[in-house]
Amino acid sequence: MLKETSELLKEYYGLDDETFELSNEVMEDIKDQFDKIKEIREFYKSLLREIIAVGKAMGVTMSPTLFNDDIQSIDNFGPDVKTSLQRDIEAGKNSEIDTLVYSVVRIAKEYGIDTPSYSAVAAKFQMS
Numbered sequence: 562m563l564k565e566t567s568e569l570l571k572e573y574y575g576l577d578d579e580t581f582e583l584s585n586e587v588m589e590d591i592k593d594q595f596d597k598i599k600e601i602r603e604f605y606k607s608l609l610r611e612i613i614a615v616g617k618a619m620g621v622t623m624s625p626t627l628f629n630d631d632i633q634s635i636d637n638f639g640p641d642v643k644t645s646l647q648r649d650i651e652a653g654k655n656s657e658i659d660t661l662v663y664s665v666v667r668i669a670k671e672y673g674i675d676t677p678s679y680s681a682v683a684a685k686f687q688m689s
Contacts, residue, residue, distance in 0.1 A: 605635065607678040615665060618672035658686055 571581050609631055616623055624630065649656035666683045669676040 604678060606632070608682070611669070611674070611676040611679050612665060614674050615669045615672065615676065618674050619668070662686065 567581065570576070571578070576584065606628075609628055613623065613628060643651075646656050646658065646661055650658075662679060662682050663686075665679045666676055669679065
């Protein structure tokens with residue numbers, strides 16, 4: 562009779578049932594965090610694709626490597642880095658939300674560009 566993988570792991574690492582279950586919970590939490598990071602990263606990529614599409618529609622000349630360059634910049638940020646928009650909102654100050662989000666949605670509409678991610682952000686901040 563073959564042993565289940567969990568039984569083999571418990572024997573190999575010398576874990577009791579409670580410790581094994583706790584380690585499974587920790588690993589599941591870590592997986593959930595990685596999934597959340599991946600989801601946020603994909604959302605950021607969609608924002609970047611949308612702003613590039615709007616810029617192109619407006620005739621803005623951009624580097625062909627803009628998308629990858631921007632992603633690389635984000636990857637180099639430390640965990641405590643915040644944008645000026647984030648800092649302003651957290652401090653209750655006037656922010657650049659109109660320039661950085663709402664105007665993108667308005668301009669996209671003028672040019673017939675679909676911006677579902679920017680629109681979602683605008684809705685979150687209750688764009689009128």
